Amino acid sequence: MRRILLLVEYDGSGFAGLQRQRAGLRTVQGELEKALAAIGALPKAVAAGRTDAGVHALAMPFHFDLPGRIPTEKIPEALNRLLPEDLKALSAREVPPTFHARRDAESRTYLYRLLLRPHPSPLLRQRAWWLKGPLDLRAMEEALPLLLGRHNFLGFAKEEVRQGERELYEARLEALEGEVGLEVRLYFRGNSFLRGQVRGMVGTLVEIGRGKRPKESLKAILETGERRLAGPSAPPQGLYFVEATYEL
């Protein structure tokens, strides 16, 4: 029996999120576990994180156990023959039997893509959040350091959890001229994220960019943990789980 760390990419548009749910809902975990069963693996996959419906992943780690003899480097191809077009395996490696994709992740990185232009983009409609108006990118950039460090991020999150303390290591903004217009990319790297936290932070940062609130307003959200103080949640299609890192 080997424990395998598998990286997968997916287009979240056609999934009701990552996590297996009640029958009838198409999920990333559900589709992956079907393919795992078919190659003789134990049909239980544990992900590094959780993504909501419409959210994408460039490289989401999963672990699972494999009793069979298939060489580790052949696993992605074997799975890809079975997986749907919107979910594919990128790589596989053997890890110690105690490895855990969620508990052992030392950092997670998310990307949020904004598209700034006068009209919506057919080509990026499921890949970025289209915003019409101008944004004060400098104000947004100056707000990012306020989010860094260890804080209670509950004020940005979607769900009530007992413990909202997380650490944000990096928050970065990049502006670039994409194929269809000006793109703003926000990168967030932290030890762990609450459900909805990145979308809540992005929604609030966009309000700063629109001049609707000062950057200092972030402080009260972090101090009180009150969701009503933050901006609305940014839509799912702009969000990407980029990667998780492990000490391996």
Added chain:
Amino acid sequence: MRRILLLVEYDGSGFAGLQRQRAGLRTVQGELEKALAAIGALPKAVAAGRTDAGVHALAMPFHFDLPGRIPTEKIPEALNRLLPEDLKALSAREVPPTFHARRDAESRTYLYRLLLRPHPSPLLRQRAWWLKGPLDLRAMEEALPLLLGRHNFLGFAKEEVRQGERELYEARLEALEGEVGLEVRLYFRGNSFLRGQVRGMVGTLVEIGRGKRPKESLKAILETGERRLAGPSAPPQGLYFVEATYEL
């Protein structure tokens, strides 16, 4: 009555091509003409070019005539309220009543995107042609100048036409590290293109990149116009109509 030059972007994945066809087939022209009728324009739109099912456009020009009073700069927004998500207007300008989007185009530019990596990409599956193996990009780049100039391009095209002579002004290759892997972008700018010509050229260039044929083999295709001498057609999802230019 004003003649309007409209630029539209579309995701070709859900269309049976640009050109209006028999009832029941969803086309770019068909959807646009429905929206035009609804804003009081004459429901006939003439495009600068023709794209097949699955082929995208970053900015396809159309012309149409508008009797009503709606200000020209309001046209894109008015149309976008009616157009589907995968087809949106980008801009509108008034042009002389004799302007013709197809006949007056002085140049057209196409882009073809290749994705080179070991496994298929869910996020780019409808946006690029995934190729597994390595490609000799230098060999491909060195082959491009052979295509430049005025030639009979029938050997790359899909359809028999009487006259296959076209002029290619520019052929360029760019390699870049994209979000999900190495992308190779091929740009072609010419006065006009035959149906299937770009996909035929790309399929043949990929054979050169794979070492299956020498770059000199392009010469015989251009000299004889024989389709069987060229490589297979590259798939539609990697192709983008970028723009057409006019003397205006």
